[in-house]
Amino acid sequence: MDICKVLFLLVVGTWGTLVSGDLTECDALTMICGNLVEEALTTYPNYAEKRTPQLIQRLGYPVEEHNVTTDDNYILTMYRIPYSNSSPPAPGKIPVLLVHGLLASSVQWLWQPPDKALAFMLADSGFDVWLGNSRGTSYSRGHTFLPSNDPNNLAYWDFSFHEMGLYDLPATVNFINALTSQRIYYIGHSLGTTQFFSGISLNPGLASKIRAMFSLATSAYSNHMTNPAARVLAPFLVTPATEQLMNQLGGGQLLPQVMQQYVGNFTAYCTQYTINCGVCNTIFGLLFGIDMCQTDFTQLPGILAHLPDTTSIKTFAHISQGATFGTFRRYDYGLKNYAKYNSLFPPDYDWSKYHVPTVIYYGDNDNIAVPIDVCATATALGDNVVQFSRVNYSTWDHMDFVIGKDADIYLYNDMLNIMRNHTYG
Ligand SMILES: *[C@@H]1O[C@H](CO)[C@@H](O)[C@H](O)[C@H]1NC(C)=O
Numbered sequence: 001m002d003i004c005k006v007l008f009l010l011v012v013g014t015w016g017t018l019v020s021g022d023l024t025e026c027d028a029l030t031m032i033c034g035n036l037v038e039e040a041l042t043t044y045p046n047y048a049e050k051r052t053p054q055l056i057q058r059l060g061y062p063v064e065e066h067n068v069t070t071d072d073n074y075i076l077t078m079y080r081i082p083y084s085n086s087s088p089p090a091p092g093k094i095p096v097l098l099v100h101g102l103l104a105s106s107v108q109w110l111w112q113p114p115d116k117a118l119a120f121m122l123a124d125s126g127f128d129v130w131l132g133n134s135r136g137t138s139y140s141r142g143h144t145f146l147p148s149n150d151p152n153n154l155a156y157w158d159f160s161f162h163e164m165g166l167y168d169l170p171a172t173v174n175f176i177n178a179l180t181s182q183r184i185y186y187i188g189h190s191l192g193t194t195q196f197f198s199g200i201s202l203n204p205g206l207a208s209k210i211r212a213m214f215s216l217a218t219s220a221y222s223n224h225m226t227n228p229a230a231r232v233l234a235p236f237l238v239t240p241a242t243e244q245l246m247n248q249l250g251g252g253q254l255l256p257q258v259m260q261q262y263v264g265n266f267t268a269y270c271t272q273y274t275i276n277c278g279v280c281n282t283i284f285g286l287l288f289g290i291d292m293c294q295t296d297f298t299q300l301p302g303i304l305a306h307l308p309d310t311t312s313i314k315t316f317a318h319i320s321q322g323a324t325f326g327t328f329r330r331y332d333y334g335l336k337n338y339a340k341y342n343s344l345f346p347p348d349y350d351w352s353k354y355h356v357p358t359v360i361y362y363g364d365n366d367n368i369a370v371p372i373d374v375c376a377t378a379t380a381l382g383d384n385v386v387q388f389s390r391v392n393y394s395t396w397d398h399m400d401f402v403i404g405k406d407a408d409i410y411l412y413n414d415m416l417n418i419m420r421n422h423t424y425g
């Protein structure tokens with residue numbers, strides 16, 4: 001057994017066993033992971049270089065690119081799958097906006113085969129599919145005047161999920177709504193839910209353009225988060241001095257840029273079999289969690305070449321504040337709060353302003369959106385919660401919502417039924 005398998009088994013395997021207790025079947029999978037990765041590299045030699053539009057086109061789906069400028073001058077790129085072979089162009093298709101999680105991008109929806117990947121399933125079912133890319137990701141680095149890659153000017157990176165909610169959400173929702181004259185279904189994963197909750201409370205008028213919101217890995221209250229990467233980083237990021245230091249080191253960006261700068265070319269790195277099986281899977285596991293039985297190891301080289309994507313240090317600092325203090329409120333500037341907010345503490349996001357039918361799915365083994373925190377968020381949402389569903393799979397984790405092998409069976413089919421039947425909007 002080579003060193004990378006030992007590493008993999010030790011770090012991810014042990015951890016997985018700790019969480020779920022019984023993984024005999026999946027341990028076997030782990031052992032042959034190396035062969036699967038090699039096989040995957042033969043099958044998809046250029047997977048790593050493919051970006052969202054190519055990943056959509058590879059399966060014969062049409063793709064459109066749309067740039068949207070926010071009120072604070074960020075330029076976001078959205079991708080649209082307007083129709084598909086099994087659902088030709090037709091007037092009146094209902095738009096669905098999918099928004100990815102932290103350190104991810106629109107590629108997260110495109111890994112599985114068409115009958116298992118949410119974006120393709122939606123297109124085949126007659127929906128007009130829109131994939132968002134939050135500011136700061138490799139897809140949405142535009143700004144009308146600020147550079148995103150100047151180590152001497154970090155102004156571009158001065159945002160958190162607060163600005164994604166305040167500016168990105170209305171810009172994208174209004175754009176789609178104006179183009180299609182249709183109300184929208186919103187599907188958020190992780191930070192895609194966070195920015196929706198803050199965004200609607202800051203722009204309550206947007207609710208009239210949303211049919212319903214599907215919340216996968218609901219992330220608003222998060223102080224029971226056990227994710228090791230988040231727990232290790234949080235103390236540094238809630239301390240202004242160390243947050244400042246990390247900003248300087250990383251050029252305003254969290255993790256990936258630092259890795260690219262100091263560790264090497266992350267993409268090239270993760271698509272080499274030996275390294276992949278050890279270091280990159282471990283990084284992926286620490287960041288996102290790995291559910292052995294739901295992870296398709298033949299997909300990991302491709303996934304690891306794209307995730308983690310970038311975000312700002314400030315986004316992670318804002319999340320760390322919530323994970324540390326159990327709050328869901330605006331960014332905490334410490335001593336400068338008074339100047340910013342005219343109060344010692346940042347204002348809470350106002351749940352009473354939120355009026356959107358909300359469908360929640362949670363996973364028992366999600367170490368970022370842990371069930372007890374999802375419950376707290378659901379309680380705050382009150383009557384807005386029209387459905388609260390546990391994914392009936394004991395080791396269901398954070399990334400299973402988007403790359404789980406059986407996500408179609410465990411939740412996508414249910415979501416599609418809700419949308420096709422107009423159950424909640
Ligand atoms: C969107 O913006 C990107 C980055 O500025 C640019 O490369 C691309 O051509 C633009 N796409 C469209 C459709 O305008």
Ligand SMILES: *[C@@H]1O[C@H](CO)[C@@H](O)[C@H](O)[C@H]1NC(C)=O
Nearest residue numbers: 048049264265266267268269
């Ligand atoms: C990273 O690797 C990719 C794929 O091998 C290559 O195309 C790209 O030029 C590399 N980038 C850097 C900065 O070395």
Ligand SMILES: *[C@@H]1O[C@H](CO)[C@@H](O)[C@H](O)[C@H]1NC(C)=O
Nearest residue numbers: 389390391392393394395410
């Ligand atoms: C959950 O799954 C178990 C099998 O794993 C099954 O016996 C049970 O009926 C399922 N419950 C629901 C509500 O579907």
Ligand SMILES: *[C@@H]1O[C@H](CO)[C@@H](O)[C@H](O)[C@H]1NC(C)=O
Nearest residue numbers: 416417418419420421422423
């Ligand atoms: C409506 O929902 C039911 C299950 O609740 C499902 O059997 C049916 O196929 C759905 N109809 C459509 C058009 O999706």
